[in-house]
Amino acid sequence: MDLLIIESLEAEVMQWLESRYAIRYAPELASDPRAFRQALYNVRALIVPPSVTIDAQALHYAPVLRAVGRVSAGAENIDLDACSRARVEVVRGLTATAQAEAEFMIGALLSMLRRVPVVGSDGMLVGRELGAATVGLVGMQPSARVMAQMLAGFGSKMVGYDPALHASDPVFERWRVKPMGLRELLEQSDAVCVQLSYFSRYHGLLGERFLPFCKPNQVIVSIAHSGLFDEASLADALNSDRVAAAWLDSLEPGALDEGRPLHGIENLQITPRVASTTRESRLRSAWAVARRIDEMLGATPNATRTFKATMPGEPTDLAAEPQLP
Template sequence: MEVLIVEPLEQRALDWLGKRRAVHLDPSLASDPRRFEALLARARAVVVPPTMAMDARLLLSAPGLRAVGRLEGGPGTIDLITCESAGIAVVQPAGAGSVAEAEFATAAMLQLLRRVPVHEGHGVFVGRELSSSTVGIVGMSPTARLLSQLAGNFGARVVGYDPALHASDLAWRQAGIRPVPLVELLETCDVVVVLLAYYSRYHGLLGERLLESCKRDQVMVCLSPAALFDEAALAAALKSGRIAAAWFDRLEPGWLDPGRPLSEVDTLHVTPRLAPSTREARARGAWALVRRLDSLLGVADPQAAFSETVPDVLVGLAGGPAPA
C-alpha cells in the first residue's frame, strides 16, 4: 500500500490515483485509531480529515511515510515540526476553495449590512449598502484577491493588512487592495473580513486594544480560526455594539458554552465551516491533492495505463493541466 486515504475525495481523482498507486480508501478509520495506526505503518502517504490529529508519536510510527495530505481545514492538528524533521511533506491544495470562500464572504457582508440596521437618529434604523462601504481585508490570501474584485464590482473601497506582507509589495496593487496598518483598517472600515492564516504567533492578535478601536457599527466576517481573536475582547466589542455583528465560519470548541464570554451574544452568527464546502471546490482540491501526492512519491509503474484526466472544467483550477 502506497497511499492511505481516510478523507473521501472526488471519485475521478481517486480513480486516476488508483491507476498509478496502490490506494487503500477507508473513511471508517477516522473512528478506529488502532486500525488506522496499523495501516499507517505501511503507508508512504496518507490523506486525513481535519478532525484527525497527526501527532509526533503517530507520525514516527510510520517510518516509510513521506507525505500527509489534507483537503481542507488547515494543518492545525498536524505536528509540523515533526514532519519537517522527519522529511514528511504536508500537502494541502492551495486556493482550491478561494472562489467558494470569496462568494461566501460577499454574501455574509451583504446580509450583515442589510439585516443589522444602524440608528440614523429620530428613532430610525436602516440597513446599509456594500457599494458605499469601505471593506478591510486582514490576510492576503488567494481568497482576498477574489474578494477584492467582487467587493470592487459593488463599488466598495477595499483596503488590507497582512503582517507578513510589506506595504510596498506588488501583490497589493495587483489585487486592487490599498495596504494600511491594522489599527487604521479597524478604525476606518465599515466591514472587516478576516482571512489570515493562523500561526501560534498570531494567537489573540485581535485583542482588546485593537477591537476597542473598531469603527462604530462595524460588521465583521471571519473565515479564519477564531483563535486569532481574544475571546473576551470580541465579546465585549459585540456586547457594546462597537461591532454591530460578526459572522464566524468556525469557532473554537467551547467558546459558546454557558458561562463563556460569547455564550449569549445574539449578534454573533456562527456556521460550521461552510465557506469552502462546495462541490466545485472539493473537486478542484482533490485533483490538486492527488497530483501533488503522486509527484512526491516519485516514478509510478511505467506499465500502467493512464486514461483518466482532469475534466476540462477543472483544468487551470486544480493547479494546471492534467498529468498524462
C-alpha cells in the same frame, strides 16, 4: 502500501489514483487512533480528514511517509513543524477553495449590512450598501484576491493587512488593496473580512489591543481559526455595539458554553466551516492534492494516460481533466 486514504474523495479522483497506486481506503481509521498508527508503517502518502491528528507521535509510526494530503480546508489537525522535521510534505490545494470562501464572505457581508440596521441621518433605522463601504481584508490569502475582484465590482474601497507582508509588498498593488496597519484598518473599515492563516504566534491577535478601536457599527466575517480572536474582547465589542454583528465560520468547541464570554450574544452568528465546502471546491482541491502526490511518488508502470502535474497552489482546469472509463 503506496497511499492510505481516510478522507472521502470524489469518485473520479479515487479511480485516477487507483489506476496508478496500491491504495487502501479506510475511513474507519478516523475513529480508531491506535489502528491508524499501526497502519502507517509502510505507507508512503496519506490523505486525511480534519478529525485525524498528524503529530510527532503519529509520524513516529510512519518511517517511509513522504506526503500528507489535506483536501478539506484548514490544517489545524496537522503539526506542520513536526512534518517539516520528518521531511514530510503537507499537500493542500491552496487556491482550490478561494472562490467558495470569497462568495461566502460576500454573502455574509451583504446579509449583515442589510439585516443589522443603523441609525440614518433622519433618525430611521436603515441597512447599508456594500458598494458604499470600506472593506478591510485581514490576511492576504488567495480568497482575499478573489474578494478584491468581487468587491471592485460593487465599488467598495479596499484596505488590507497581513502580518507576514510589508506594506511595500507588490501583492497590495496587484490586488488594488491599500495596505494599512491593523489598528488603522479597524478604525476605518465599515466591514472586515478575516482569512488570515492561523499560527500560534497569532493567537488572540484580534483582542483588547485592537478590537476597542473598531469603527462604530462595523461588521466582521471570519473564515479563519477562531483562535485569532480573544473571546472576551470580541464579546465586549459586540455587547457595546461597536461591532454591530460578527459571523464566524469556525469556532472552537465549547466557546458558546454557559460561563464563556460569547455565550448568549445575539449579534454573533456561527456556521460550522461551510465557507470552503462546495462541490466545485472539493473537486478542485482533490485534484490538486492527488496530482501533487502523484508527482511526488511517481507514476507506476500501469499508468496509461498522460497528465500535467499540478502544484497545490496552481488553479486546476477541470474541463481538461482526463476522462476515466
